[in-house]
Amino acid sequence: MTTTSNLKHTQLFSDAANERVNTLGQRRWGGGSATMPIKYTFEGGFPDPSTFPMEALSDVTRRVLMTDRTALNYDFVGYGGMRKVVIELERPHGGNAPKDENILITAGASQALQLVYSAFINPDDTVLLEESSYIAQQIRMWKPNVTVVPMDDDGACVDELRQTLESLASKNITPKFFYVVADFNNPLGMSYSLERRKQILDLAYEFGFMIVEDDPYGRIRFKGEYVPSFYSLDSTGQHVIRLGTVSKILGAGMRIGWAIAAPDVLNALRQFKQDGGTNPFAQRVTAEFLKDNLWSHIKVVTESYHRKRDWMLDAMTRHCGDLSSWNVPDGGIFLWVRTHDDVDDAKMLQRALEEGVAYRPGFAFSSNGGGKKFLRLAYSFQDQDSIEEGIKRLGRAMHSAAD
Numbered sequence: 001m002t003t004t005s006n007l008k009h010t011q012l013f014s015d016a017a018n019e020r021v022n023t024l025g026q027r028r029w030g031g032g033s034a035t036m037p038i039k040y041t042f043e044g045g046f047p048d049p050s051t052f053p054m055e056a057l058s059d060v061t062r063r064v065l066m067t068d069r070t071a072l073n074y075d076f077v078g079y080g081g082m083r084k085v086v087i088e089l090e091r092p093h094g095g096n097a098p099k100d101e102n103i104l105i106t107a108g109a110s111q112a113l114q115l116v117y118s119a120f121i122n123p124d125d126t127v128l129l130e131e132s133s134y135i136a137q138q139i140r141m142w143k144p145n146v147t148v149v150p151m152d153d154d155g156a157c158v159d160e161l162r163q164t165l166e167s168l169a170s171k172n173i174t175p176k177f178f179y180v181v182a183d184f185n186n187p188l189g190m191s192y193s194l195e196r197r198k199q200i201l202d203l204a205y206e207f208g209f210m211i212v213e214d215d216p217y218g219r220i221r222f223k224g225e226y227v228p229s230f231y232s233l234d235s236t237g238q239h240v241i242r243l244g245t246v247s248k249i250l251g252a253g254m255r256i257g258w259a260i261a262a263p264d265v266l267n268a269l270r271q272f273k274q275d276g277g278t279n280p281f282a283q284r285v286t287a288e289f290l291k292d293n294l295w296s297h298i299k300v301v302t303e304s305y306h307r308k309r310d311w312m313l314d315a316m317t318r319h320c321g322d323l324s325s326w327n328v329p330d331g332g333i334f335l336w337v338r339t340h341d342d343v344d345d346a347k348m349l350q351r352a353l354e355e356g357v358a359y360r361p362g363f364a365f366s367s368n369g370g371g372k373k374f375l376r377l378a379y380s381f382q383d384q385d386s387i388e389e390g391i392k393r394l395g396r397a398m399h400s401a402a403d
């Protein structure tokens with residue numbers, strides 16, 4: 001009997017898996033190892049564990065289990081109660097409002113995104129991305145041609161976008177979609193103005209592409225009013241796929257998100273959703289909790305992130321203010337920081353990891369080699385003391401990389 005094996009799994013993996021393992025899979029920025037443990041992570045967008053409503057959720061869980069046996073079965077149709085929560089969450093936008101038939105519940109916005117890629121992208125199709133984009137790396141697996149749209153403080157620059165679209169049209173190319181994070185952008189922290197949304201939607205009508213509007217953060221607003229979503233502004237109901245999630249307003253571990261779109265678009269997405277239905281148990285627990293607590297819980301979460309933003313801003317001013325600058329986001333969970341030119345990016349990242357601090361470097365969001373001198377900090381996860389200590393250490397790393 002053989003006890004050793006010469007089997008090389010890489011010879012059996014798909015080309016896509018090998019490509020990913022060999023290139024994309026090695027891109028880890030968080031660091032962390034036995035010799036370099038990360039104690040202060042500002043890297044991923046992890047929600048604040050102290051806001052998780054553990055008591056209430058355990059009550060709801062018991063109630064669901066005692067009253068609803070469908071919770072533990074396959075459910076290909078999805079739970080109507082969860083779609084009702086989505087409708088309520090969308091209500092403040094007015095305008096074109098989703099109905100039950102416009103909503104597909106997914107395993108987080110992440111799954112919704114993968115369904116969008118699968119349903120829309122053939123290799124070499126053109127997609128438009130914001131200059132620094134949350135999906136810059138992951139979308140590469142679908143092998144699109146990525147065209148990057150520059151941004152300013154009000155959103156994507158429409159003049160440049162029009163030029164890009166005209167130049168593509170002259171080559172008979174219609175982009176499949178423009179992916180935007182219009183509210184408290186990841187990673188930039190800013191939001192699109194109403195005017196900009198309307199102008200971009202007009203371009204979508206004129207040139208015939210979709211807008212994929214990904215909105216995990218729009219409800220986490222510290223001041224000001226909600227700005228109408230692209231979806232709500234789209235009077236045709238055909239041009240926008242709007243993605244949402246409970247990850248940042250309840251808990252990322254629920255893995256409950258959704259896509260809102262025209263029924264034929266959802267039908268195309270469904271063709272790629274081979275998973276026995278989005279976790280029927282989590283859908284029911286989530287919906288039964290949020291149907292009574294949606295806005296009050298959003299308030300709890302928003303207050304937490306507002307405080308944390310201020311703690312981080314204060315710490316940044318004291319520890320990093322002489323070597324970097326940043327935006328002040330009115331919501332969401334991210335600070336987008338630009339270091340001075342004399343700070344060496346690679347050295348700073350290494351020094352920060354040695355200090356036990358993780359953050360996401362700007363180039364991680366770039367599909368065209370940009371993003372240098374930028375970094376994204378999430379203030380959502382750490383408590384007050386850890387924000388202070390972590391930013392102090394980040395400041396040390398920044399200073400030692402500026403010599």
Ligand code: PMP
Pocket residue numbers: 045107108109110111134181186214216244245246247252256257
């Ligand atoms: N889109 C954006 C812009 C995000 O920031 C995130 C989470 N960081 C996601 C999608 C994924 O969210 P989910 O947890 O719902 O999969």
